[in-house]
Amino acid sequence: MAHEPNVWKPFAGGTDLMVLLEAGKLPHKKYVSIRRLPELLGIRVTPEHVTLGAATTYTQVRRHELLADEFPLLCRAAAETGSIATQNRGTLGGNIANASPAADSPPALIVYDAELELVSFRGSRWIAYKDFHTGYKQSTLQPDELISRIRLSRNMGAWTQHYRKVGTRRAQAISKVCFAGAARVEDGKITGVRIAFGSIAPTVLRAAATEQLLQGARLSPALAKAAQEALALEIAPIDDMRSTASYRRRVAQNLLAEFLEKISA
Numbered sequence: 001m002a003h004e005p006n007v008w009k010p011f012a013g014g015t016d017l018m019v020l021l022e023a024g025k026l027p028h029k030k031y032v033s034i035r036r037l038p039e040l041l042g043i044r045v046t047p048e049h050v051t052l053g054a055a056t057t058y059t060q061v062r063r064h065e066l067l068a069d070e071f072p073l074l075c076r077a078a079a080e081t082g083s084i085a086t087q088n089r090g091t092l093g094g095n096i097a098n099a100s101p102a103a104d105s106p107p108a109l110i111v112y113d114a115e116l117e118l119v120s121f122r123g124s125r126w127i128a129y130k131d132f133h134t135g136y137k138q139s140t141l142q143p144d145e146l147i148s149r150i151r152l153s154r155n156m157g158a159w160t161q162h163y164r165k166v167g168t169r170r171a172q173a174i175s176k177v178c179f180a181g182a183a184r185v186e187d188g189k190i191t192g193v194r195i196a197f198g199s200i201a202p203t204v205l206r207a208a209a210t211e212q213l214l215q216g217a218r219l220s221p222a223l224a225k226a227a228q229e230a231l232a233l234e235i236a237p238i239d240d241m242r243s244t245a246s247y248r249r250r251v252a253q254n255l256l257a258e259f260l261e262k263i264s265a
């Protein structure tokens with residue numbers, strides 16, 4: 001990849017690549033399998049962080065007890081991805097690098113303020129995941145770089161977390177809208193809130209204006225209504241073959257209301 005950038009394409013689980021290859025939509029002719037590189041494997045836990053190798057599969061995420069306990073949004077995303085077969089092969093690194101706005105793990109990773117390690121012959125750099133996607137299917141990943149690790153800070157203990165994927169079916173469906181949220185509530189007041197959506201913008205979207213409205217506010221039906229209105233102004237979903245803009249907007253608002261109900265309880 002260093003010597004012939006844009007010629008060699010990393011191949012992890014192949015669950016995105018094989019679809020494109022079969023459809024004749026892949027210009028690359030050379031693939032390098034990264035699936036068993038030891039540096040890209042394993043889930044490591046320290047008191048401060050959980051660090052996942054980029055070649056960690058969804059099945060490995062789902063089966064990890066500490067992730068289930070502290071990072072349930074990521075485990076739910078893994079469980080909602082494709083089928084068991086896809087979960088056995090598909091990797092977190094592949095999902096991130098593929099940069100689809102309809103992918104299911106990015107909303108969870110954004111809520112967790114994940115960090116990515118990108119490696120190449122030139123060295124290694126850590127970046128905030130929120131800065132990784134720069135546009136539709138575009139990212140800061142250079143042609144000679146690999147995503148090697150994904151790091152999560154273990155500071156979500158006091159947060160209530162909520163994940164919901166809305167698709168055509170309960171399984172094996174691409175999202176129409178995907179929601180991930182986390183909030184800290186003290187005495188009825190929101191002291192911390194993070195909200196992210198998939199499938200309603202060219203990249204995964206952190207609902208910053210809606211968060212700002214909720215931050216520090218006291219939970220009430222009026223607040224929920226105001227937040228839904230703020231969200232509608234903040235997002236610009238599109239019509240496509242899977243859904244319509246108006247359906248997506250309404251569902252996004254409903255998922256926000258569901259989240260606020262959960263944290264109120």
Ligand SMILES: Cc1cc2nc3c(=O)[nH]c(=O)nc-3n(C[C@H](O)[C@H](O)[C@H](O)COP(=O)(O)OP(=O)(O)OC[C@H]3O[C@@H](n4cnc5c(N)ncnc54)[C@H](O)[C@@H]3O)c2cc1C
Nearest residue numbers: 012013014015016017082090091093094095097103104147
């Ligand atoms: C039937 C089916 C159902 C699916 N359902 C869902 C779903 O519900 N939700 C969802 O989000 N996705 C879904 N997908 C898409 C896919 O499974 C995921 O995006 C998966 O995480 C891709 O990982 P992979 O390892 O298979 O990637 P690959 O296909 O191997 O690679 C995908 C892209 O990432 C690059 N890449 C892979 N790993 C790295 C790395 N470490 N560093 C740099 N670049 C890398 C590759 O070069 C390629 O461009 C589905 C796919 C199929 C076939």
